Amino acid sequence: KNQVEQSPQSLIILEGKNCTLQCNYTVSPFSNLRWYKQDTGRGPVSLTIMTFSENTKSNGRYTATLDADTKQSSLHITASQLSDSASYICVVSLYTGGFKTIFGAGTRLFVKA
Amino acid sequence: KAGVTQTPRYLIKTRGQQVTLSCSPISGHRSVSWYQQTPGQGLQFLFEYFSETQRNKGNFPGRFSGRQFSNSRSEMNVSTLELGDSALYLCASSGVRGLTYNEQFFGPGTRLTVL
Numbered sequence: 372k373n374q375v376e377q378s379p380q381s382l383i384i385l386e387g388k389n390c391t392l393q394c395n396y397t398v399s400p401f402s403n404l405r406w407y408k409q410d411t412g413r414g415p416v417s418l419t420i421m422t423f424s425e426n427t428k429s430n431g432r433y434t435a436t437l438d439a440d441t442k443q444s445s446l447h448i449t450a451s452q453l454s455d456s457a458s459y460i461c462v463v464s465l466y467t468g469g470f471k472t473i474f475g476a477g478t479r480l481f482v483k484a
Numbered sequence: 485k486a487g488v489t490q491t492p493r494y495l496i497k498t499r500g501q502q503v504t505l506s507c508s509p510i511s512g513h514r515s516v517s518w519y520q521q522t523p524g525q526g527l528q529f530l531f532e533y534f535s536e537t538q539r540n541k542g543n544f545p546g547r548f549s550g551r552q553f554s555n556s557r558s559e560m561n562v563s564t565l566e567l568g569d570s571a572l573y574l575c576a577s578s579g580v581r582g583l584t585y586n587e588q589f590f591g592p593g594t595r596l597t598v599l
Binding site: 405407412413414415416417420460462469470471472474475476477 | 488517525526527529539540572574578587588589590591592593595
């Protein structure tokens with residue numbers, strides 16, 4: 372069964388600290404993996420997208436990694452800011468003649484001053 | 485390049501009414517997907533339209549329907565509204581870069597409140 376699982380469900384960190392969010396998937400055949408940031412009440416915004424051959428992708432203070440062998444991805448946030456408080460969603464796409472997208476439930480991150 | 489637009493942004497309806505939401509995708513994108521997001525829940529897939537045809541459908545009752553026009557704009561309709569339909573409805577526009585990956589961009593969403 373194609374699934375995407377994220378951990379932790381929620382996380383509270385102090386401003387300036389780093390954190391890492393996890394995403395495990397059982398999706399086949401794998402096409403790409405994306406991380407989105409969703410502010411409360413707004414649409415998700417893409418942070419990174421990685422294909423099978425990419426191990427790391429950065430976007431400012433956000434760095435995503437992908438291990439296609441173990442089917443795991445992580446999103447590392449460096450020097451967190453209050454504006455990083457949001458939900459982070461891992462999305463995996465598979466291709467079987469057409470693209471199908473599987474969403475993780477998301478990790479809710481709270482950054483405190 | 486203009487992003488995905490959704491109208492209206494906010495909507496308040498009462499039980500039993502029906503509602504139509506609109507989505508204009510990014511120019512050149514032919515695929516439009518709709519999602520429902522309730523508080524504390526992940527995105528639940530409603531359906532996807534591609535070139536005016538419904539290509540995929542999620543597990544929602546028949547009260548939820550949609551269509552896509554020749555200009556790729558899409559509408560979603562919910563009939564006989566229930567309290568549980570209160571949610572953020574998101575539209576995503578997708579384009580394909582060969583067979584490498586599909587770009588998917590989300591609109592700001594329509595916040596529907598059913599009283």
